[in-house]
Amino acid sequence: MLTEKRQRVIEKYLDEHDLCQVIELCHLTQTSESTIRRDLIQLEKAGVLTRVHGGARSIRDFSRDVSQHVRFGRNHQAKIAIARYAAHKVQPGSYIFIDAGTTTYEMVPFLAQIRDLTIVTNGLETALCALGHQIETILIGGRIKADTHAGVGTFALKQLATMNFTASFIGANGLDVQGHLMTPEPEEAAIKAAEMAQAQTTYILMDASKIGERHFVTFGQANQATIVTSQLSQAAKAAIPADIRLEEAIYS
Amino acid sequence: MLTEKRQRVIEKYLDEHDLCQVIELCHLTQTSESTIRRDLIQLEKAGVLTRVHGGARSIRDFSRDVSQHVRFGRNHQAKIAIARYAAHKVQPGSYIFIDAGTTTYEMVPFLAQIRDLTIVTNGLETALCALGHQIETILIGGRIKADTHAGVGTFALKQLATMNFTASFIGANGLDVQGHLMTPEPEEAAIKAAEMAQAQTTYILMDASKIGERHFVTFGQANQATIVTSQLSQAAKAAIPADIRLEEAIYS
DNA sequence: AGTTTAATTCAAAAAAGTTCAAGTTAAATC
DNA sequence: GATTTAACTTGAACTTTTTTGAATTAAACT
Numbered sequence: 293m294l295t296e297k298r299q300r301v302i303e304k305y306l307d308e309h310d311l312c313q314v315i316e317l318c319h320l321t322q323t324s325e326s327t328i329r330r331d332l333i334q335l336e337k338a339g340v341l342t343r344v345h346g347g348a349r350s351i352r353d354f355s356r357d358v359s360q361h362v363r364f365g366r367n368h369q370a371k372i373a374i375a376r377y378a379a380h381k382v383q384p385g386s387y388i389f390i391d392a393g394t395t396t397y398e399m400v401p402f403l404a405q406i407r408d409l410t411i412v413t414n415g416l417e418t419a420l421c422a423l424g425h426q427i428e429t430i431l432i433g434g435r436i437k438a439d440t441h442a443g444v445g446t447f448a449l450k451q452l453a454t455m456n457f458t459a460s461f462i463g464a465n466g467l468d469v470q471g472h473l474m475t476p477e478p479e480e481a482a483i484k485a486a487e488m489a490q491a492q493t494t495y496i497l498m499d500a501s502k503i504g505e506r507h508f509v510t511f512g513q514a515n516q517a518t519i520v521t522s523q524l525s526q527a528a529k530a531a532i533p534a535d536i537r538l539e540e541a542i543y544s
Numbered sequence: 545m546l547t548e549k550r551q552r553v554i555e556k557y558l559d560e561h562d563l564c565q566v567i568e569l570c571h572l573t574q575t576s577e578s579t580i581r582r583d584l585i586q587l588e589k590a591g592v593l594t595r596v597h598g599g600a601r602s603i604r605d606f607s608r609d610v611s612q613h614v615r616f617g618r619n620h621q622a623k624i625a626i627a628r629y630a631a632h633k634v635q636p637g638s639y640i641f642i643d644a645g646t647t648t649y650e651m652v653p654f655l656a657q658i659r660d661l662t663i664v665t666n667g668l669e670t671a672l673c674a675l676g677h678q679i680e681t682i683l684i685g686g687r688i689k690a691d692t693h694a695g696v697g698t699f700a701l702k703q704l705a706t707m708n709f710t711a712s713f714i715g716a717n718g719l720d721v722q723g724h725l726m727t728p729e730p731e732e733a734a735i736k737a738a739e740m741a742q743a744q745t746t747y748i749l750m751d752a753s754k755i756g757e758r759h760f761v762t763f764g765q766a767n768q769a770t771i772v773t774s775q776l777s778q779a780a781k782a783a784i785p786a787d788i789r790l791e792e793a794i795y796s
Numbered sequence: 797a798g799t800t801t802a803a804t805t806c807a808a809a810a811a812a813g814t815t816c817a818a819g820t821t822a823a824a825t826c
Numbered sequence: 827g828a829t830t831t832a833a834c835t836t837g838a839a840c841t842t843t844t845t846t847g848a849a850t851t852a853a854a855c856t
Contacts, residue, residue, distance in 0.1 A: 294565055294599050296563055296597075323846080326847055327845080345802080347801095423690050430685070431668070433684045451703055566812090575836080577812090577837090581811095
C-alpha cells in the first residue's frame with residue numbers, strides 16, 4: 293500500500309472514531325507498528341492528529357482523557373458487543389436516553405444510521421460523540437462530576453423530570469441475587485433512578501464481570517428492566533436473580 | 545503507444561482515482577517503470593499531478609491540504625489577551641457564567657488559580673476544559689447546537705432562569721454604533737440575553753475586528769455591560785457608541 | 797514490582813534516480 | 827527512392843535513496 297494511501301486511511305479512520313490504537317491501524321492497513329508509528333509522527337507534525345500513549349486522537353476531539361480510557365479499557369470488546377446489541381433495540385423516530393458511562397458510550401456509533409433519532413444524555417463525551425455522528429442531541433446539564441463527566445445533582449434531576457423517553461439505556465456497576473441494581477455513588481444513583489422513571493422501557497447495560505458485585509447505592513430493581521450483558525460465566529449465572537429479563541450479547 | 549496518449553491515460557486514471565501506484569500505471573499502459581516515471585516527472589512539471597513515493601496523487605485533491613487546519617482561528621493571540629484580561633475581573637468564591645465560544649473558552653486556564661470558584665457554562669468544551677483544571681463546573685443542558693456545541697433552547701433557558709451569577713462573560717459577534725450587541729443565531733441570542741439577565745455584572749468579550757459589524761439578532765445593549773476587546777483600529781473607534789464602558793486588553 | 801507502549805537502531809526490501817544500448821522516427825544526404 | 831544520421835524514446839542494468847519490519851533498548855502505564 294502507498295504511504296500516502298495509508299495515511300489517508302488513518303486520517304479517515306480517526307475522523308470517524310476520534311480515537312484509535314496503534315494495533316487497530318496495523319490490522320487496518322496490514323503493516324507493522326513501526327510503520328504506523330512513523331505515520332503518526334508525520335501526521336502529528338502535519339497537525340492532523342495528536343498522538344497519545346497507545347494510539348492517536350483526532351485533533352479536534354476535546355473529550356481527551358476520559359474517552360481515551362473508555363477506548364483502551366479492559367473489557368472493551370465485550371462492551372462494544374453489548375452496545376451493538378442494545379443499539380438494535382432502538383426504533384427510528386424515538387427519543388432515547390443514554391446514560392453517561394463507557395459501555396453506553398459505545399452505542400453511539402451504532403445509532404448513527406437510525407432515522408429521526410433524538411438522544412438525551414448526561415454524559416459529555418457521549419453528547420460530543422453523538423454530535424460528531426450528526427445525531428440530534430440533548431444534554432442534561434447540572435453539576436458535572438470530575439471523574440465521570442456526568443451531569444448530576446438537582447439541576448440535572450429537575451431537567452430530567454420534564455422529559456419522557458421511549459427507552460433509557462443505563463449502565464450499572466453491580467447486580468445481586470435479589471435483583472438490586474447498584475452503583476457506588478449516591479448522586480449518580482439518583483440520576484439513574486430518574487432516568488428509569490422517565491422511560492417507557494429500560495435497558496441496563498453491564499458486562500458479565502459485574503454480575504454478583506455489590507455497591508453502596510441501589511438505584512433500581514432488575515425486574516423493572518431488561519439486562520443486556522456479555523457471555524455469562526457459571527459463577528455469574530448462579531448470581532442472577534430469578535424473575536429477570538436478561539439477554540446475552542454474543543461476540544466473536 | 546504514443547507518449548501523448550499514454551500521458552492522457554495517466555491523467556484520466558488519476559482524475560478518477562486521486563491516487564495511484566507506478567505499477568498500476570505500468571499494467572494500464574503496458575510500459576516499463578522507467579517510462580512511467582519519466583511521464584510522471586513531466587506531468588508533475590506541467591502541474592497536472594504531485595509525485596509521491598511509489599506513485600502520484602492528483603493535484604486537484606485538496607482533502608490533503610484541508611488537513612493543514614492547525615487553525616487556531618484568526619485572531620487567536622488577541623483572543624487570549626482578551627481572555628486573560630477578563631479573567632482578572634473574577635473574584636474568589638464567586639459564581640460566574642462563561643458563555644460557549646472560543647474567546648471565553650480561553651479564559652478557563654486563567655481561572656484555574658482562583659479559589660472557591662464555580663463556573664457555569666453552556667459550552668461543552670469549556671466545561672471539559674474547566675474540569676481538566678479542577679474547577680467546580682455546572683453545565684447548562686438543553687439541545688446542543690451541532691456547530692458551536694452550545695446548549696440552547698427552552699431546556700437551557702429554563703435551567704438558566706433559576707441561577708444567579710456574580711458575573712457573566714459573554715462573547716458577541718457584532719456591536720454597532722447604537723450599542724446593539726449582535727449574534728447571527730436567534731437561539732444563541734436568547735441564551736445570551738438570559739445569561740445577561742441573571743448576572744450582577746456582564747462582560748462582553750469581542751475582538752476589535754467585530755466592532756462595527758452587524759448581525760441578524762440583537763441580544764442586549766452595550767451600556768448594560770463592560771466591553772472587553774483588543775487594540776482598536778481608527779475605524780473601530782469611530783464605530784463605538786458614546787455611552788459605553790470599554791476596556792482594551794493590550795498584548796505584546 | 798510487571799506489563800505495555802514508544803523510541804532507536806539496523807539490515808532488508810522497495811522505489812527512485814542514473815546511465816546506456818537498442819529501437820524509432822524523421823529529416824538530410826547520396 | 828534508399829540510406830545515413832541525428833534526435834528522441836524506450837527498457838534494462840546498476841546505484842542511491844527511501845521505506846519498511848524486526849530486534850533492542852528506553853519509557854510509560856497499571
